[in-house]
Amino acid sequence: MSKLRVSSFGISMDGFGAGPAQSREHPLGRGGEALHAWAWPTRTIQRMFGKDGGTTGPDEDFAASGFANVGAWILGRNMFGPIRGPWPDDAWKGWWGANPPYHVPVFVLTHHPRASIEMEGGTTFHFVTDGIHAALARARAAAQGRDVRVGGGVAVVRQYLQAGLVDEMHLAITPAVLGAGEALLAAIDLRQLGFEPTRHVGTASAMHVVLTKAAQPVG
Amino acid sequence: MSKLRVSSFGISMDGFGAGPAQSREHPLGRGGEALHAWAWPTRTIQRMFGKDGGTTGPDEDFAASGFANVGAWILGRNMFGPIRGPWPDDAWKGWWGANPPYHVPVFVLTHHPRASIEMEGGTTFHFVTDGIHAALARARAAAQGRDVRVGGGVAVVRQYLQAGLVDEMHLAITPAVLGAGEALLAAIDLRQLGFEPTRHVGTASAMHVVLTKAAQPVG
Numbered sequence: 001m002s003k004l005r006v007s008s009f010g011i012s013m014d015g016f017g018a019g020p021a022q023s024r025e026h027p028l029g030r031g032g033e034a035l036h037a038w039a040w041p042t043r044t045i046q047r048m049f050g051k052d053g054g055t056t057g058p059d060e061d062f063a064a065s066g067f068a069n070v071g072a073w074i075l076g077r078n079m080f081g082p083i084r085g086p087w088p089d090d091a092w093k094g095w096w097g098a099n100p101p102y103h104v105p106v107f108v109l110t111h112h113p114r115a116s117i118e119m120e121g122g123t124t125f126h127f128v129t130d131g132i133h134a135a136l137a138r139a140r141a142a143a144q145g146r147d148v149r150v151g152g153g154v155a156v157v158r159q160y161l162q163a164g165l166v167d168e169m170h171l172a173i174t175p176a177v178l179g180a181g182e183a184l185l186a187a188i189d190l191r192q193l194g195f196e197p198t199r200h201v202g203t204a205s206a207m208h209v210v211l212t213k214a215a216q217p218v219g
Numbered sequence: 220m221s222k223l224r225v226s227s228f229g230i231s232m233d234g235f236g237a238g239p240a241q242s243r244e245h246p247l248g249r250g251g252e253a254l255h256a257w258a259w260p261t262r263t264i265q266r267m268f269g270k271d272g273g274t275t276g277p278d279e280d281f282a283a284s285g286f287a288n289v290g291a292w293i294l295g296r297n298m299f300g301p302i303r304g305p306w307p308d309d310a311w312k313g314w315w316g317a318n319p320p321y322h323v324p325v326f327v328l329t330h331h332p333r334a335s336i337e338m339e340g341g342t343t344f345h346f347v348t349d350g351i352h353a354a355l356a357r358a359r360a361a362a363q364g365r366d367v368r369v370g371g372g373v374a375v376v377r378q379y380l381q382a383g384l385v386d387e388m389h390l391a392i393t394p395a396v397l398g399a400g401e402a403l404l405a406a407i408d409l410r411q412l413g414f415e416p417t418r419h420v421g422t423a424s425a426m427h428v429v430l431t432k433a434a435q436p437v438g
Contacts, residue, residue: 014409191399197394203421
């Protein structure tokens, strides 16, 4: 059964999934890089950047499982790049260079149409202008039975949560204090949405919590 | 230097310091007992309830340090008991029996005056009707150089935070999901208040984070 998943999503101890004042230089907002401090040293992320080594252990296990069995991604436009409004040209192709770390179809939510971009390594960026349900339908079809991962940012994760469409969510709660920014869970009632914590692991860098949606009663 | 401290304060992974629907039967609200699951097994809390044994390790260290060097406490009225409005009589003397676990003066914030109550074991409950600053002044005087601990609940901690009066805060972030209730940090900017995470420890039950207020520039 194909799931819609949020994985390896870092939030600060005060609840923010991105810091304030996002910009091209600081795509995660002020202080936002601290949300990923647990993941950077892991083997999965180090390999993604072409490096040998990297840590093993629970942080690595979570980083790796975030990519396992994922057949398509959904990203918000701000996670794809810093450009706002209509696309001025086709020059921007994401933050990740010629061979992005997805290696499957990636559906980018935007209000502004643009032709798909085929990248090296199996990643194709598709631009979806007709909303989160349409993006999910296209991603599910592309995933061919594997899971669809919502990569972010915060606003996109919130939309899928609020629509009741997320099946599983792994959050990495970090000891960082951001103070302001985008609060991931503000005014979202995870219990009412049916989520229960089904696993948690504390490491030196984060508390990992896996939330799973209870099977809905039929009828 | 006497500090105003919040210690061993449990919050859910979605940010709540108490669950919804608080009552005499459920003083922490629905699901709220999960916020203290990390502390119950510890030696400090087990001894508080007259039992031998209890766990040692980081959870115990945090539980114990929450009581160390505390010369007075401040509690909100709802943490003292379930009665609302004027005191009907002097029958209610707290949730904790004849010998409460404080053993120092405890200042209870209320809008309704009441005579102080001297309990066994060194605890005296004083009822303060003229606000958080007055309560702090009285608590500091009573603490005689030791720290003052704000015990809660959420609304009282928030008031002291928002007034910029808290010097140090230890939160135990737990894997519990409450979904609703009292959000401890909503609309409170910890960075603007000067807090930095100075220590964190992950255990099987919680992520402990100690936040310390940076020294304010003089002038």
